[in-house]
Amino acid sequence: MKGFEYLQKELDQMKDQGTFRELIPLESPQGSRVKIKGKEVIQLSSNNYLGLTSHPKMKEAAEKAVREYGAGTGSVRTIAGTLQMHEEYEKKLAKFKHTEAALVFQSGFTTNQGVLSSILTEEDVVISDELNHASIIDGIRLTKAGRKIYKHVDMKSLEEKLKESGDYRTRLIVTDGVFSMDGNIAPLPEIVELAEKYEALVMVDDAHASGVLGENGRGTVNHFGLDGRVHIQVGTLSKAIGVLGGYVASSQTLKEYLIHKGRPFLFSTSHPPAVTAACDAAIDVLLEEPELIQKLWDNTKFFKDGLKSLGFDIGISETPVTPVMVGDDSLTHKFSDELFNEGVFAQGIVFPTVQRGKGRVRTIVTAEHSKEELQEALTAFERAGKKLNIIS
Numbered sequence: 001m002k003g004f005e006y007l008q009k010e011l012d013q014m015k016d017q018g019t020f021r022e023l024i025p026l027e028s029p030q031g032s033r034v035k036i037k038g039k040e041v042i043q044l045s046s047n048n049y050l051g052l053t054s055h056p057k058m059k060e061a062a063e064k065a066v067r068e069y070g071a072g073t074g075s076v077r078t079i080a081g082t083l084q085m086h087e088e089y090e091k092k093l094a095k096f097k098h099t100e101a102a103l104v105f106q107s108g109f110t111t112n113q114g115v116l117s118s119i120l121t122e123e124d125v126v127i128s129d130e131l132n133h134a135s136i137i138d139g140i141r142l143t144k145a146g147r148k149i150y151k152h153v154d155m156k157s158l159e160e161k162l163k164e165s166g167d168y169r170t171r172l173i174v175t176d177g178v179f180s181m182d183g184n185i186a187p188l189p190e191i192v193e194l195a196e197k198y199e200a201l202v203m204v205d206d207a208h209a210s211g212v213l214g215e216n217g218r219g220t221v222n223h224f225g226l227d228g229r230v231h232i233q234v235g236t237l238s239k240a241i242g243v244l245g246g247y248v249a250s251s252q253t254l255k256e257y258l259i260h261k262g263r264p265f266l267f268s269t270s271h272p273p274a275v276t277a278a279c280d281a282a283i284d285v286l287l288e289e290p291e292l293i294q295k296l297w298d299n300t301k302f303f304k305d306g307l308k309s310l311g312f313d314i315g316i317s318e319t320p321v322t323p324v325m326v327g328d329d330s331l332t333h334k335f336s337d338e339l340f341n342e343g344v345f346a347q348g349i350v351f352p353t354v355q356r357g358k359g360r361v362r363t364i365v366t367a368e369h370s371k372e373e374l375q376e377a378l379t380a381f382e383r384a385g386k387k388l389n390i391i392s
């Protein structure tokens with residue numbers, strides 16, 4: 001079809017530069033091993049931290065919800081699409097997160113967009129870590145608020161930005177709880193102290209910490225014992241929780257405000273019953289099966305220790321998100337391809353997702369992996385790493 005030549009030109013340039021990526025369909029359910037291109041490989045690229053995507057209790061809850069309530073809801077939440085189960089789930093989530101209220105959005109991405117774009121005006125300022133997730137960046141782009149970016153987890157830089165922000169009505173500090181490309185944890189106690197000193201609000205995106213950090217996976221705020229001192233906790237229901245969606249856990253005031261002003265909430269159809277029922281079952285699993293989180297962390301330690309003893313650089317990771325640093329973009333993709341030949345699916349991440357020259361193969365082990373699978377993966381890393389001179 002004519003008219004898209006300018007787009008095709010850009011895609012061709014990406015192909016020349018080696019940054020064009022095909023989507024890679026799984027030919028099996030998500031799991032510790034998956035089938036890709038007809039080959040069974042160890043999955044190290046999913047966010048399915050606890051293996052909940054196919055947990056029997058989740059599947060059963062989803063199936064039952066479809067049978068009883070159907071496939072979809074037929075409306076946005078604010079018109080005719082709020083089911084009782086949506087409200088019950090939000091109450092349960094708020095209780096779990098130890099907050100006054102919770103509100104579910106269609107995805108983690110739209111949660112960040114919806115919150116940031118609706119609660120800030122030109123009278124306010126948002127102060128954001130430079131490595132925050134794209135959805136935070138896009139949310140900030142949608143506001144008319146002042147914008148200040150502080151150096152990654154650098155508290156001196158944050159304090160400077162707070163000092164410059166005295167004249168604004170509201171100062172909102174926003175940070176990822178766990179950074180998605182490096183796996184380090186935000187220094188939340190220090191952030192909260194600075195926020196209290198400069199009378200700022202704090203918003204944490206717990207996409208990679210929900211179900212991973214804190215008691216029963218309650219997240220970064222709980223992990224640091226900061227319950228009640230962080231104003232807005234945002235998270236996703238699509239990673240460790242294993243389904244789809246995003247949430248805000250905060251005050252009743254913020255919830256009611258977002259119901260009226262949060263555009264993705266207002267103008268997009270509510271979650272199908274199967275999604276909400278499975279998310280609801282996930283909270284039960286987190287409460288009833290804490291051994292899953294224990295296994296995730298045991299596996300994380302085993303795999304990280306193995307990578308380090310092979311001589312790989314895993315950067316500053318403190319969580320299951322473990323980057324294996326490579327540097328050069330095309331070598332990063334070659335490493336990922338070689339790992340695939342060796343039976344491991346671990347995607348390369350390069351510019352623009354990370355800085356130029358900071359290419360990496362990002363790995364995430366899950367609670368589903370056995371030690372044997374992880375050992376097999378380490379052997380594959382050793383062979384591929386040696387072949388490409390990434391380790392000696």
Ligand code: PMP
Nearest residue numbers: 107108109133180207236238245
């Ligand atoms: N925040 C962070 C830090 C993330 O890593 C992601 C997922 N890539 C999101 C938000 C968006 O979550 P979702 O996939 O539910 O839209």
